[in-house]
Amino acid sequence: MTGIADYDAIVLGAGAAGLMCAATAGQRGRRVLLLDQADQVGKKILISGGGRCNFTNIHTGPERYLSANPHFAKSALARYTPADFIALVDRHGIAWHEKTLGQLFCDGSARQIVAMLLAETAKGKVDIRCGQSLSEVEHSDATFRGTFGNFRFTAPNLVIATGGPSIPRMGATGFAYDLARRFGLKVVEPRPALVPLTLGGADVLFRELSGVATPVEARAGKAAFREAALFTHRGLSGPAILQASSYWRHGEPVTIDFLPDAAPGWLVEAKRARPRATLAAALGGALPDRLAQVLTERLALPGELGAQSDRKLADAEVRLKRWTFHPNGTEGFAKAEVTAGGISTAGLSSQTMMAKSLPGLYAIGEAVDVTGWLGGYNFQWAWASGYAAGQTL
Template identity: 75%
Template sequence: METFDAIVLGAGGAGLMAAGVAGQRGRRVVVLDHADAPGKKILISGGGRCNFTNLHTAPDRYLSANPHFAKSALGRYTARDFLAMVERHGIAWHEKTLGQLFCDRSAREIVDMLLGECELGGVTIRLGAALGEIGHADGRFTVRHGDRHYAAPSLVIATGGPSIPKMGATGIAYDIARRFGLKVVEPRPALVPLTLPGDEALFRALSGVATPVVARAGKVAFAEAALFTHRGLSGPAILQVSSYWRHGDPVTIDFTPDVMPGWLVAAKRARPRATLTQTLDLPARLAEVLAARLAIGELGATSDRALIEAERRLSDWRFEPNGSEGFAKAEVTVGGIATAALSSKTMEARSVPGLYAIGEAVDVTGWLGGYNFQWAWASGWAAGQAM
């Protein structure tokens, strides 16, 4: 039995962050993972350049059964704090749209940075073996990892959620949480493409066409690009609303977000022989499909009333998704270990001293664009400071 001050389950972003912080505070930490390499999801993120944080991080950009839970951790370890670490390690970065920060070169630099921080803290990392029995008695946690056994007064659940199972993701975090009496908010795929039923095959024929829109689901709206796929809808705007979408609810798209009311009637007065397809400032294939669905050809041959109705439809086009592409294509998970059981300051379970849950394993899910990485860093830092 090898003894440590803390055992961290999961060598992803949150786990490595927590381990590095605790190690540099003088704690003896071991990180255990079944994967053969650390930070695998980091490496594939952002097209291989890792969208590692977002300058506009704020608690209202996260979903949780308790919308206030993330405030403490996000406030105590900010995007600027993580950026300072990135710059300290000499990693070149750039800002894309909407505050999204990426590595100039490779996501590998973020993984190497986290491993470097762990090395500074003397952290032990053990990979490539399955997690076995986990016990708890007399204030000490025990974990079997392959044929080795570990013991420590602190245990950190940082095994993520079930999104992207081809990367080895599982729901083991929830099994561990339930083992200790913690509740789990039902997990579901988030930041995921939505699928359309057969009667929307005409739109699926537009596979590969993208355009800026405003997409809405429930009370939220996102102004970004939507992409038609052979299965349905994707692109940043759709991924964003997918986190809020519930089965049976519609998703509406404004294909003309930048026009003034009455624009089609005005276009008719200016160019009566122009068709709706020619008038729409959209990709040609999409304009043709929308015009066909609206049954409008030349503007001059169409009544003002019909054009006003077309304006309304184009600004509030209703889709009825029949599902999503599931955890296989989901970037993250909504739901997870219930925050009601955790301290928002330390991430420690109130009913099980020494047990912590961080990152995607917890019921805190960010928007697309670096927000989920910032939650990993912030929650990992909070636990690392507390252990």
Template identity: 70%
Template structure:
């Protein structure tokens, strides 16, 4: 049997490669096992192929977890600026989009190549097409059966992610392993996912492809970004964001005119009594969306002929339009997974299991979920570094 590794890392995604690189460069003998044919598959499709690799505003408030304090330690010790320095050290050109989102000018492949180069510096072995069929723990060592070969290590890192985007090979294997070792799992569910509409709201599917800047709210959490109507319901950044806070049965409220201000419709009536609600909405929103909103409100007359009470009601409805999603598009379309291995089981400083010495969990496998816009990559880097520095 070969000499035991210091650590076996399951999963060559963002967190796994980052953790491997850090541990390898500290002189640890590290093996990364990846079941796919190449590392970093989710990195490569992220950000439209340009990888939204971090967000300069990333902080604990941008993450959802059963323990909102858990992510503080790792995020404080490895910041967006730290990762940006790494990116710039490799000469990777980048640009900032809206709301602090950082992207490669070129290809997401540059980020994967950078991580693999970092792993190579630490003599990390990355083995793809590795079919892990069993993991055992005995006498302070982990035995992993991969492609029919037993491999021994003193530490094991679960970095296999969650079940979002199954077409990329994503599974819930992290949770199987956690349960095997007696670790609690917070029920996983799709996050950053489009929501579906049914009933009378199916009418909105007729404007599939139409988008508008709005404020979307679910469970008192609001995001000011674009909403997109689809052939199945609601999507776009604002909807993906609130989907992480939405629960089945809850409404999603949309303010279609966030710049309108209170009393704007009565003011328009005084300024131009011959104007109609439709003409005003068409100035602010795409025509098809304006038309369907007016049809739903039922206010077709000129403003001068409309009672103030009706205008106030229309204004209020436009600022708090209540949709009632009947579900989401599930893990197939979810960008990430909420829930996962309970943070109560892990050290926030090292990501190591409190009950199984040498067992670690990082990245999306853990019950820490970021907002849309580079936050989940920052958690991958930060949690990977926390474990890599502790191995």
């Protein structure tokens, strides 16, 4: 084992937040060591957005994030905005485009974002080391000490940027929480977010619709999202469901409006206009045929519309407007895009991301109890929180 190398700051985790933090601090003249146990930096960035990286969202605002303290994200998000990151992308000549709902993607590849961040860390002379195991992280005399493989290091500042346990096949673990607890920080119970929901019991019938997708409004708790829902062989997925999943808790229902654009009384009007049509046929104009058939069976309205009373049709409208599913779980961290919960914001400064109880210790990105909506919001939190810490180190 060689001697000990001294730095101004150690950043653990070379993902989006860690790379941004290291580059920001390095360009301010700080001697920064960036460590990652994976064999390369930015592995989650590379697979994001179907390989094109949904790197931010122009509609970013603190109301689009979940946290035990909904105000915590305001400061960092206000000081490093989507426009700031877009300016960085433009400076590096990376072409991008806007998709639906303010989501921005690379025209080319997510590799361009990783290359950009590496160029920024190089500008800051950041020392990057990957592919070893981290051990013996300790703190005494206002100094953090640790070992990475056979490399020993010290610094007065340590940044936890190792993310959460979502997508374990990429090497994700709960390391950030273990380290935070060791240094006296509390952790809000982590749970899968932006994750497919599983169905059982009376809802199992809907699994037969695996592969069927349709635009809906999905609601969990007080949150509602209008995007596509997808039926799977295990339950429900698609953007609307992934969004709702972050707000869903075990034992609670998820309600779906299958016809969010339908005017009140549309089914009775359909009866007047086409009395010999079936409900499945009436639904088939707006929904996939297989879904229309299953909904008709569940509503127990066989035969022609003309044979149904107006009251029954009005009741069917209500059911279709607020169809209630009772998920029995989620597909877990393995399929979750992000983690909700994490290092409690109560112990961190919203200005600097530094621990209130231990000067020099920081936590940023997904490791913290701040979770964004689907569509680039979690990347924007990574950039903003990384920048906030990097400006302080």
